[in-house]
Amino acid sequence: MQKRILITGAAGFLGSHLCDKFISEGYYVIAMDNLITGDLKNIEHLFKLENFEFYNHDVTKFVHIPGKLDYILHFASPASPIDYLKIPIQTLKVGSLGTHNLLGLAKEKKATILIASTSEVYGDPLVHPQSEEYYGNVNTIGPRGVYDEAKRFQESITMAYHRFHGLDTRIVRIFNTYGPRMRLNDGRVIPAFIGQALRGEDLTIFGKGLQTRSFCYITDQVEGIYKLLLSNYSLPVNIGNPDEITIRDFAEEIIKLTGTQQKIVYQDLPENDPLQRQPDISLAKKLLNWSPKVPREEGMKKTFEYFKSLSKEELFKKEHKDFSKHIIK
Secondary structure, three states: OOOEEEEEOOOOHHHHHHHHHHHHOOOEEEEEEOOOOOOHHHOHHHOOOOOEEEEEOOOOOOOOOOOOOOEEEEOOOOOOHHHHHHOHHHHHHHHHHHHHHHHHHHHHHOOEEEEEEEHHHHEOOOOOOEOOOOOOEOOOOOOOHHHHHHHHHHHHHHHHHHHHHOOOEEEEEEOOEEOOOOOOOOOOHHHHHHHHHHOOOOEEEEOOOOOEEEOEEHHHHHHHHHHHHOOOOOOEEEEOOOOEEEHHHHHHHHHHHHOOOOOEEEEOOOOOOOOOOOEOOHHHHHHHOOOOOOOHHHHHHHHHHHHHOOOHHHHHOOOOOOOHHHOOO
């Protein structure tokens, strides 16, 4: 019998690629998104399929899905600083109320649920690289705390449901991921740099550019998530690419890739911006036989081609999402 899976945040960058993956694996995919930060164009190619349906719904409200469910992937959450700083309360609600609703749905349906956590649970780490055993260094009341703590709470309540109710759960800690369908002006490093290069603007670096990141291409990330879901491991697992690079060196790579002549300009480092970010993926290698396959040079070429294909209107428009109806005053 065909397996049925609910994917929340399905119209987002990661969620839409997960929809593609599970469709290709023969699943019946139920996509859910309230389109605060997602975009229907990311999944519009799936609407004609018989084994795909879409619900425009906010998971912080009661979630009902008729029929059986085998799996739930909870990927509904703002993920970029621009978004979660504009809608901090909604970010906290989707991590708490939304997760609670979906855990309850998984319990009712006897479904396996995978929760999308993040490397941000490690905060500005004092341990490098970051393994799953590290508890993190997070400022709970800083600007980034609304995202970091939402994800840390997600992990806590998920493990509580696993231990108390015997729910079959998975937790993936996602490190920086990139590829086609990223939003151009969402504030993350790769679309920000490529967008500036394509518009002929100087590339903006915060601080001295010595902070590091490790970038994982979308197909590798999706494969790691897929393998984790089908495993029987309930504790958190890092999925990311350990190939670490400084932001300054990465900016130089972007200038070379795009063939532009922009300068690099420097601005003050945001509060609590992590100075190092590199996953220890020993557990994923051992448990899932997973490691990233796509080198950064190859992945960045594909990503650059995607952004080059955007219209001039898309390239030059500013982020215009209307968050007003989601803001609780």
